[in-house]
Amino acid sequence: xxxxxxxxxxxxxxxxxxxxxxxxxxxxxxxxxxxxxxxxxxxxxxxxxxxxxxxxxxxxxxxxxxxxxxxxxxxxxxxxxxxxxxxxxxxxxxxxxxxxxxxxxxxxxxxxxxxxxxxxxxxxxxxxxxxxxxxxxxxxxxxxxxxxxxxxxxxxxxxxxxxxxxxxxxxxxxxxxxxxxxxxxxxxxxxxxxxxxxxxxxxxxxxxxxxxxxxxxxxxxxxxxxxxxxxxxxxxxxxxxxxxxxxxxxxxxxxxxxxxxxxxxxxxxxxxxxxxxxxxxxxxxxxxxxxxxxxxxxxxxxxxxxxxxxxxxxxxxxxxxxxxxxxxxxxxxxxxxxxxxxxxxxxxxxxxxxxxxxxxxxxxxxxxxxxxxxxxxxxxxxxxxxxxxxxxxxxxxxxxxxxxxxxxxxxxxxxxxxxxxxxxxxxxxxxxxxxxxxxxxxxxxxxxxxxxxxxxxxxxxxxxxxxxxxxxxxxxxxx
Amino acid sequence: xxxxxxxxxxxxxxxxxxxxxxxxxxxxxxxxxxxxxxxxxxxxxxxxxxxxxxxxxxxxxxxxxxxxxxxxxxxxxxxxxxxxxxxxxxxxxxxxxxxxxxxxxxxxxxxxxxxxxxxxxxxxxxxxxxxxxxxxxxxxxxxxxxxxxxxxxxxxxxxxxxxxxxxxxxxxxxxxxxxxxxxxxxxxxxxxxxxxxxxxxxxxxxxxxxxxxxxxxxxxxxxxxxxxxxxxxxxxxxxxxxxxxxxxxxxxxxxxxxxxxxxxxxxxxxxxxxxxxxxxxxxxxxxxxxxxxxxxxxxxxxxxxxxxxxxxxxxxxxxxxxxxxxxxxxxxxxxxxxxxxxxxxxxxxxxxxxxxxxxxxxxxxxxxxxxxxxxxxxxxxxxxxxxxxxxxxxxxxxxxxxxxxxxxxxxxxxxxxxxxxxxxxxxxxxxxxxxxxxxxxxxxxxxxxxxxxxxxxxxxxxxxxxxxxxxxxxxxxxxxxxxxxxxxxxxxxxxxxxxxxxxxxxxxxxxxxxxxxx
Numbered sequence: 001x002x003x004x005x006x007x008x009x010x011x012x013x014x015x016x017x018x019x020x021x022x023x024x025x026x027x028x029x030x031x032x033x034x035x036x037x038x039x040x041x042x043x044x045x046x047x048x049x050x051x052x053x054x055x056x057x058x059x060x061x062x063x064x065x066x067x068x069x070x071x072x073x074x075x076x077x078x079x080x081x082x083x084x085x086x087x088x089x090x091x092x093x094x095x096x097x098x099x100x101x102x103x104x105x106x107x108x109x110x111x112x113x114x115x116x117x118x119x120x121x122x123x124x125x126x127x128x129x130x131x132x133x134x135x136x137x138x139x140x141x142x143x144x145x146x147x148x149x150x151x152x153x154x155x156x157x158x159x160x161x162x163x164x165x166x167x168x169x170x171x172x173x174x175x176x177x178x179x180x181x182x183x184x185x186x187x188x189x190x191x192x193x194x195x196x197x198x199x200x201x202x203x204x205x206x207x208x209x210x211x212x213x214x215x216x217x218x219x220x221x222x223x224x225x226x227x228x229x230x231x232x233x234x235x236x237x238x239x240x241x242x243x244x245x246x247x248x249x250x251x252x253x254x255x256x257x258x259x260x261x262x263x264x265x266x267x268x269x270x271x272x273x274x275x276x277x278x279x280x281x282x283x284x285x286x287x288x289x290x291x292x293x294x295x296x297x298x299x300x301x302x303x304x305x306x307x308x309x310x311x312x313x314x315x316x317x318x319x320x321x322x323x324x325x326x327x328x329x330x331x332x333x334x335x336x337x338x339x340x341x342x343x344x345x346x347x348x349x350x351x352x353x354x355x356x357x358x359x360x361x362x363x364x365x366x367x368x369x370x371x372x373x374x375x376x377x378x379x380x381x382x383x384x385x386x387x388x389x390x391x392x393x394x395x396x397x398x399x400x401x402x403x404x405x406x407x408x409x410x411x412x413x414x415x416x417x418x419x420x421x422x423x424x425x426x427x428x429x430x431x432x433x434x435x436x437x438x439x440x441x442x443x444x445x446x447x448x449x450x451x452x453x454x455x456x457x458x459x460x461x462x463x464x465x466x467x468x469x470x471x472x473x474x475x476x477x478x479x
Numbered sequence: 480x481x482x483x484x485x486x487x488x489x490x491x492x493x494x495x496x497x498x499x500x501x502x503x504x505x506x507x508x509x510x511x512x513x514x515x516x517x518x519x520x521x522x523x524x525x526x527x528x529x530x531x532x533x534x535x536x537x538x539x540x541x542x543x544x545x546x547x548x549x550x551x552x553x554x555x556x557x558x559x560x561x562x563x564x565x566x567x568x569x570x571x572x573x574x575x576x577x578x579x580x581x582x583x584x585x586x587x588x589x590x591x592x593x594x595x596x597x598x599x600x601x602x603x604x605x606x607x608x609x610x611x612x613x614x615x616x617x618x619x620x621x622x623x624x625x626x627x628x629x630x631x632x633x634x635x636x637x638x639x640x641x642x643x644x645x646x647x648x649x650x651x652x653x654x655x656x657x658x659x660x661x662x663x664x665x666x667x668x669x670x671x672x673x674x675x676x677x678x679x680x681x682x683x684x685x686x687x688x689x690x691x692x693x694x695x696x697x698x699x700x701x702x703x704x705x706x707x708x709x710x711x712x713x714x715x716x717x718x719x720x721x722x723x724x725x726x727x728x729x730x731x732x733x734x735x736x737x738x739x740x741x742x743x744x745x746x747x748x749x750x751x752x753x754x755x756x757x758x759x760x761x762x763x764x765x766x767x768x769x770x771x772x773x774x775x776x777x778x779x780x781x782x783x784x785x786x787x788x789x790x791x792x793x794x795x796x797x798x799x800x801x802x803x804x805x806x807x808x809x810x811x812x813x814x815x816x817x818x819x820x821x822x823x824x825x826x827x828x829x830x831x832x833x834x835x836x837x838x839x840x841x842x843x844x845x846x847x848x849x850x851x852x853x854x855x856x857x858x859x860x861x862x863x864x865x866x867x868x869x870x871x872x873x874x875x876x877x878x879x880x881x882x883x884x885x886x887x888x889x890x891x892x893x894x895x896x897x898x899x900x901x902x903x904x905x906x907x908x909x910x911x912x913x914x915x916x917x918x919x920x921x922x923x924x925x926x927x928x929x930x931x932x933x934x935x936x937x938x939x940x941x942x943x944x945x946x947x948x949x950x951x952x953x954x955x956x957x958x959x960x961x962x963x964x965x966x967x968x969x970x971x972x973x974x975x976x977x978x979x980x981x982x983x984x985x986x987x988x989x990x991x992x993x994x995x996x997x
Contacts, residue, residue, distance in 0.1 A: 041588050045843070046844070047568065048568040052720065082837060086842045090838050143854070145842065272883045274834070279694035280693050280723065
């Protein structure tokens, strides 16, 4: 970042809502069906078909708005955004224009060096439908159209031009994604296209209030691509101004292969969308009580949860950040921590063995075989001495493999810790006989050999011996 | 009752005859097609009917006959042949909106209104000619050639539902469905001497009606008599989950309005029994001096301008006299913003049309003209060739008024005036007026080709567009003839008060008797 110009960025984020059916018809909204399978007269725009609003989509959009601190408007209005494109069957997109669903929210994306919160304002959140997909490379010289996505419900979240750095954009997007994922309103996957980002960027001399001429950058397929594209476009705009040129308002496409932006072939800037009120849908009137009810049922959001986990389980900021990265992970952790009443051990196991097992199998934590209660039971067995720390890893591996509860695995595998003095005494005797040299030296007063001998006993017992008891008994012999 | 006088039979008479076993669905199909052939309903002559399929119609009749044999209730339109305007999506027959761009298009789904007609036993026999995409007032704008008025073949039948009005006037079917955006049912009804009803906006589902201007469009009914129209509307009215703008208000049994009394309480079990039972109300009641007792008819001065054709005015005065004789009070009223209706309409309707017709792009169905030079040239060639001049004119007009820089001056202002026009009606009805009476059109049917100036053509709708803009129900009933050409009188009531509108219409029809066609 050069010091000569300040970067000013606002982001428009499109998020696909997690509904079973499309926004205005009963077709499945699933990703990945064969082309044009999930279509009907409404989303194909056959003559005479009419849209009917999906109530669940409204509910998810309202949840998203509330979760982002927006004010949900009691009346919002659908509007038609008119333009011709082969993957837009009606020739217009049903969206919202001058009366959006919600306005005026914000998210915190971290702290400045001075420790004050960095807040990014959210201008508005509105509902709209997705277009279909144009496929240009399938049949030479032809455009293929897949309308499975046509009519899938989206929300568009427009930020204030509050972002000042590429890293800030990345932080905003990660925070937004995390919040939406906690709210369970979307799959928020950039790979599957359920989260898409367009960036508006301009530069200005520091201290200048007036915004510079902006460009819009599209076609970024990851958060890091957004950061790279912003950095590249910032450099381009700065260079333009430095050489006495002017920034031209235009739409640019990010070219990830070349790490550069290039002008879009279509003249996006010259579009006149001729918005007007959608006459096929009545204004969307939301009952204040219903909005209030949805607000009261919002799940705990990342910031609150981080604060609470830190307080309740005595974890560090870094540990809490790791655990709250995904709500499913945080919920799994809490399940274990509550049932085991041991935050630290729960953290160690969840971030250690559990994550390793998930990585190995490629499973989602929400479908992981070992449920939080099962893991907690195992931690409890370790704490009360039934299973040793050493044996615990073997027990866990067997739990993952068989799905059986910890106590049963430990019993079946003969991994229950042995605290019985007779058995331990026998193992000690055997070890002392098998290792006469160490035995003589230890019994002769060489205390530091105790650890070695305990190790031998543990090995002999296949990890079952309670190390505390072994130590005690050995001490009395060495006495 | 015999099939020999088919062209004189009312829908209710046909349905009760079919249920009583006096008439068969087969005979009715035969009579309907025979009448069509007799009068020359095909493209070479009157050009009333665009598509029909006698074989398919017979198969449908056979099904109805089978149901009848097993003593099933086949509905209150049992065996009644019905014609449908070509912009209402139907199974079996094409739906082309009188446009080249949809030539040969057959809808894979059916309009709710048609589904309801069929559920009531009606037999859909034909798709009727119309102005392309319902844009016009003469049915001369059809890509498939103009329709001729069966009353006088030199004249237009009116439009845009000209084919449906002509089908009823010619005796091919007792009932037909049309559609309205600015008078497209009432005006052709007036020109052809039949009854035409435009229900309240939201009363009939628009699902399957190919959109022209969605905030104004409404399916309407044409019938030979008030009773035919009331029966038809009763069958198709009511909430439809597939149309978000349809209303869930109760649908009264409109035919009971013939009794000349206020509407019965909704959901009265007795009236429900009449609806679904086998004893249609005996109609029409004899003219009686007290039928309109206590009813206040408003006569708006804006609809009787000095320039109004003298003969039309005289027939309206006669109709008002008959209503007075029946006990009604006639009151002079004003709907001051009505003169603004035509300019408002010709901003709003084209604006919506420009968007509604964007889907005809040559990509998924209908005509595609591809010069092979990429996407844009394909769009341009398809739409230039597919749309006729009036449709093109309105798309351009609508695109213009919605454009940045013009939106506020035209579209937004027109919306504001639309609200004022609706306020005028509300004020009149809350001020104690039960129904408004006006001429349906300023003139009688004009000769084919007589009007070439689009704006002059638009003025045909001057007395009808206000009801569409305000969303209120309105209908046209025959009130007499001038030089053998029919004249229509318009009855307008408050939102969802079709019952009262029918009450006035039944009474007026009875009071005029044979005068209605003299």
